[in-house]
Amino acid sequence: xxxxxxxxxxxxxxxxxxTHREWRVLRHLGVxxxxxxxxxxxxxxRDLDGLLLSGGAARVGLSGELGNCAAYLELEVPILGICAxxxxxxxxxxxxxxxxxxxxxxxxxxxxxxxxxxxxxxxPESQVVWESHNDEVHIMPDDFFITASSSSCEVQSMExxxxxxxxxxxxxxxxxxEYGAEMMGNFVEHCRFKLEG
Numbered sequence: 001x002x003x004x005x006x007x008x009x010x011x012x013x014x015x016x017x018x019t020h021r022e023w024r025v026l027r028h029l030g031v032x033x034x035x036x037x038x039x040x041x042x043x044x045x046r047d048l049d050g051l052l053l054s055g056g057a058a059r060v061g062l063s064g065e066l067g068n069c070a071a072y073l074e075l076e077v078p079i080l081g082i083c084a085x086x087x088x089x090x091x092x093x094x095x096x097x098x099x100x101x102x103x104x105x106x107x108x109x110x111x112x113x114x115x116x117x118x119x120x121x122x123x124p125e126s127q128v129v130w131e132s133h134n135d136e137v138h139i140m141p142d143d144f145f146i147t148a149s150s151s152s153c154e155v156q157s158m159e160x161x162x163x164x165x166x167x168x169x170x171x172x173x174x175x176x177x178e179y180g181a182e183m184m185g186n187f188v189e190h191c192r193f194k195l196e197g
Contacts, residue, residue, distance in 0.1 A: 001049065006032040007191055009050040014038050014066050014084055016055030017132075021173040022082065025184045026052070038067030042075075050078045050191035053085025055132075055171065078164050078191050080119075086137065086167030090158070093141035093165070100136040102152040107131075107176060110148045110156045117147040117159040119166055119186050123179040129156070130176035136169060163190070 002008055009031045011023045019035060026033040036045070053069055066088050073079060073092050081089040087097035108131045112120055137155040140146065144165070148156040158167045166187065172180030 001195070002032045004032075006030060007049040007188060007195070008032045008046055009052065009188065009191060010046065010048060011035045011052045011054055012038050012040075012067075012069060012072060012085070014054045014056035014069070016083065018171055018173050019054040022052055022054055022184075025173050025181065026188070029185055029188050031188055038069055040068065042068060042071045045072075045075075048075065048077050049195050050080070050187070051075065052187075053079065053081040053088065055083030055085060073165075076164075078166070078187065078194055080187050081165075081167045082171060082173070083132065083169060084135075086158070086169055087135055089165060089167050090137040090139075090141055090144075090155075093144065093160075095137060095141035095144070096139035097135050097137045100134060100153065105132055108150050108152075108170065110150045110170070112148050113146050116157075117145075117166075118163055118190050119157065119159070119168070119183045120147065120179075121182075121186050123182050127178045128176070129170035129172070129178070129180070130174045131170050137167070164194070 013019045013035050023035050107128050112125050136153050143161045144158045147159050156169045172183040
């Protein structure tokens with residue numbers, strides 16, 4: 001936390017079109033946040049309470065060319081990966097991603113698996129999210145479970161068993177994701193819980 005009691009959660013810029021929107025949502029939620037380049041050395045990071053890996057250009061989640069994101073995933077703070085960040089996270093932990101048989105762009109209905117895990121607290125079992133992806137996770141990493149699926153993408157989101165790693169295929173930071181603000185808020189509150197717990 002900073003000197004004003006605000007959580008410190010930074011956004012890693014992987015070249016996604018909505019990185020600034022992710023930063024804005026966190027700021028609106030009262031977080032001390034800044035956007036950092038994905039080549040920032042780990043030793044130059046602030047004393048973080050959480051981290052967000054942004055989306056990126058097409059194929060970047062498959063190429064593994066996300067700067068120092070692998071090193072960031074070694075940090076002992078909750079981390080949320082969005083779109084390419086989600087795909088990179090899955091591959092880093094031993095899963096895999098591929099070109100999607102049915103790429104998704106625009107509004108898509110997802111359905112939660114069980115209660116959907118931590119990010120979906122207080123949101124309905126079925127909801128509309130905003131998609132913008134050509135690639136998708138198709139092999140889950142060990143110690144992760146699927147938290148939501150759609151008709152054309154089984155792994156819309158995932159969470160690890162330790163509740164420290166979260167991945168979303170879609171973009172919660174845009175207004176078109178019905179409960180995206182709640183998901184981002186749930187991530188922030190979980191970072192607070194982990195810090196205080």
